[in-house]
Amino acid sequence: MKRENILDILKKTKRLPQAVIPKDAGMIVAYTGVCSGWRVLDAGTGSGWLSMFLANIVNPGKVLSYEKREDFAKNAQQQIRKYGISNLRIVNKDVLAIDVKGKYDLITLDMKDCEKAVGKLHKNLAPGGWFAVYSPHIEQSVAVKDVMAENSLKNINIIENIAREWYSEHGFTHPVPSGIMHTGFLCFGKKQI
Numbered sequence: 001m002k003r004e005n006i007l008d009i010l011k012k013t014k015r016l017p018q019a020v021i022p023k024d025a026g027m028i029v030a031y032t033g034v035c036s037g038w039r040v041l042d043a044g045t046g047s048g049w050l051s052m053f054l055a056n057i058v059n060p061g062k063v064l065s066y067e068k069r070e071d072f073a074k075n076a077q078q079q080i081r082k083y084g085i086s087n088l089r090i091v092n093k094d095v096l097a098i099d100v101k102g103k104y105d106l107i108t109l110d111m112k113d114c115e116k117a118v119g120k121l122h123k124n125l126a127p128g129g130w131f132a133v134y135s136p137h138i139e140q141s142v143a144v145k146d147v148m149a150e151n152s153l154k155n156i157n158i159i160e161n162i163a164r165e166w167y168s169e170h171g172f173t174h175p176v177p178s179g180i181m182h183t184g185f186l187c188f189g190k191k192q193i
């Protein structure tokens with residue numbers, strides 16, 4: 001076993017915008033079955049946490065991630081170079097403004113107007129491929145769900161993953177009374193095989 005795993009690496013990276021944290025990234029694995037060899041498209045890259053997490057899972061499969069802000073794209077590119085994540089490519093482009101080519105087994109989105117991206121990118125899903133769309137607000141998730149349904153995606157599901165840590169000391173045990181309660185919602189949808 002390697003001494004340092006992807007969770008140790010993520011903690012050391014320079015984080016800029018709010019990232020998808022492992023408790024939510026892990027649900028993408030649980031709900032889609034993403035594994036070694038899958039082709040992944042991601043937008044926006046942001047701090048690169050989700051794309052790095054997925055690159056680790058799909059290796060030697062590849063992740064392509066689009067980020068419209070140059071400063072965020074540059075930072076994420078520096079982090080993947082520094083930590084030797086070679087199966088992830090970050091492209092500094094607005095994913096809504098370009099013609100995305102190719103087919104993907106998983107498309108992950110964490111960006112403004114993600115419902116527009118679902119409408120645009122469903123043609124890039126391989127048969128049996130999944131969307132996993134992360135949104136901080138439920139209104140965004142509902143808009144995403146509606147566009148998924150309009151485009152005949154199946155297995156549409158919105159989830160929130162609440163992980164509550166517990167604290168035990170001096171014989172008394174209870175939930176930790178503070179910390180992050182809400183992160184975001186995940187909306188999944190699958191293209192028919």
Ligand SMILES: C[S@@+](CC[C@H](N)C(=O)[O-])C[C@H]1O[C@@H](n2cnc3c(N)ncnc32)[C@H](O)[C@@H]1O
Binds near residue numbers: 050066
């Ligand atoms: C919350 S951050 C993503 C965080 C990322 N998932 C992570 O785990 O580090 C949202 C990012 O989406 C980018 N973004 C928004 N609209 C975009 C678009 N149309 N194309 C590409 N990137 C976009 C923003 O610049 C921002 O960096």
